[in-house]
């Protein structure tokens with residue numbers, strides 16, 4: 656049974672339309688407020704001026720995702736009910752429908768490489784820093800106490816139990832790298848800066864790699880370790896440009 660569900664839950668564009676999952680007739684994104692992968696999509700939607708609805712998902716129980724076989728955020732549901740799963744797929748889907756300004760997946764090796772980097776390396780590196788102690792984890796989860804659609808019980812559980820879970824995730828992510836979390840993030844920012852080609856990864860205009868990596872770093876703004884982004888000679892300038900472009 657568990658296996659069946661795993662097989663059915665696939666990334667990318669889904670065959671079955673789910674127009675009943677739209678909110679207010681607008682393209683709708685299911686997300687967690689602080690999710691790095693969701694920020695990628697928010698940044699692209701912002702830069703293209705696309706109006707959309709947001710459904711805040713309870714990070715512990717994921718009650719608002721019970722309808723979907725894909726049990727992660729972000730999930731994007733387009734105006735016609737098309738469901739798209741997984742952040743990099745969603746970036747390509749939205750670009751494709753709105754001007755086709757980036758190379759498609761498989762058309763540009765550098766873009767593909769840095770989009771993969773955002774998930775496989777940068778996303779894991781920031782989690783190791785943000786959730787490096789129980790108290791930094793509580794700080795990162797404090798936002799749940801301000802989410803209107805969560806009950807009081809859900810807010811408390813998400814904050815205090817969520818922090819224990821995320822501290823464990825932080826520990827496991829830290830084990831993936833040779834360097835300690837802060838030193839590793841510094842190293843990864845140095846690596847990433849080599850991919851910026853003048854102004855953006857995409858050259859004069861941002862491409863999928865810009866939105867993918869910006870979204871990941873944007874999710875740590877105000878949290879433990881963001882000083883490394885602000886203090887980085889190359890990344891801080893690029894970050895400012897992306898923030899200006901996306902309005903996120």
Ligand SMILES: N[C@@H](CCC(=O)N[C@@H](CS)C(=O)NCC(=O)O)C(=O)O
Pocket residue numbers: 687690691692726727728729740741742743774
């Ligand atoms: N590869 C996915 C990763 C998404 C992901 O891991 N999202 C996290 C939130 S930051 C999630 O939904 N976790 C809940 C879970 O895995 O149960 C993407 O890029 O969208």
